[in-house]
Amino acid sequence: MSRVGRLFVLAAAVVATAAAAAVGAVAAHADTQQCTTDPYTGVVTCIVVRDPTPPPGSSAPSSGGGPTGCTWAGAAVPCSTDLGWFSNGCYWQAMSPQPAAGDPAWQGHSPGEGMIYRKYCMYDPPGPYYIWSADPPPGAPATLPPAATVALRAEAQLALPTLRAQSNASAAAATYVAVPTWLWVDPAGWHPLSASASVGTRAVTVTATPVATLWNTGDGSAPVRCAGPGAAFDPARPYDPPCGHTYRTSSARQPQTGPAPNDRYFTVRGSVVFAIHWVCSGDCDQASGDLADMTWGTTAMPLRVFEVQTVVVNH
Structure with a gap:
């Protein structure tokens, strides 16, 4: 200015x-x-x-x-x-x-x-x-504080769920290098949530709407951003996940976390991105507006990645 x-x-x-x-x-x-x-x-x-x-x-x-x-x-x-x-x-x-x-x-x-x-x-x-x-x-x-300030108070009242990170691979099943790995969260928890706050005659309702997921795949790759919650594994199209990641290295060099030599995993962590919109009622200086997007973490998921070795034999 x-x-x-x-x-x-x-x-x-x-x-x-x-x-x-x-x-x-x-x-x-x-x-x-x-x-x-x-x-x-x-x-x-x-x-x-x-x-x-x-x-x-x-x-x-x-x-x-x-x-x-x-x-x-x-x-x-x-x-x-x-x-x-x-x-x-x-x-x-x-x-x-x-x-x-x-x-x-x-x-x-x-x-x-x-x-x-x-x-x-x-x-x-x-x-x-x-x-x-x-x-x-x-x-x-x-x-009265600005409606946008009351919206921040309402935002603090949001009870966002911690969704479970899921994959077609797991600590037991594993996935493989160069094979697409499916990632998703439970779609049942993918819906808007609201909370309200008021100061005097000024009331504000905030609505948090999930719009995307961010995945840290644990192998050092850039985060994967998916529009939506992803989808559960579909065996009819195993190589076409709506949300997924293709590993280029195995987890064999990760720290051993269990009794077996192959108990070595990448830790996958997801975050749900919520768009925050608010609406004011009563004595308002502003009718509505948006706050900065909020990210909310999922559960952590251990994921074992194997590498298939090909041996060519001369006949």
Whole structure:
């Protein structure tokens, strides 16, 4: 995003109002213009910073709020502007969208547990600052978190199944080098799952729909991605699996895991890829949207791979 210079005359108005209230007192105060770049948006914001020391004869700084209005350094200031809501010398504004889970701004909390606010202050340095708070700033109207943030809370409630990895080969049956090996998960578990969460009058339902499987075949090959759950082995077409892998090396050099010399396996692990879509109801800032795909692991499967040696004999 390109940097956009913005000069908020709000703070300058505060200085002017204070000057009118106490003629000659303002000269004793150091008013400076501070410009900062928002690390999230790249927007450059400039504000006139008012020395917080109240001029002679004025009241002390107040967070204000509510019907009595807001004051700072003995001067009236707007309680709400495009910088947010005024409280304790700063304007607070809930970030929208909220930072992703794991962002340092959450201070170890999870999305949906309070909110991250951007603060611009009337004292030096002005900010912006990013702070987590469980509640809105004092005097501010209740702020609902973005629907996308509530969706993250709903996503955490999903009860995804751990599907069993299956193959026509197994620890007992084995497969062979250069022969296609079938891979699949139980199709009975291949269906959408939903969960809901709400904050105040804003409710969000998340639906996770399985769309693909990823297979780590254990032999160092690139992961195999299949559209769908795969299919159980069909002896009518053994060399044409809807989802499968052809091994190029045997498992003979894998660590021995059982009493027999041939108890050597590749460990196959699958993951189901879920597409995440959410829908909001009630008081919504956004009707619907998508979250990042989620992957959910299957059970692990030992798979023994043999190699057939061909011997040519002259007659």
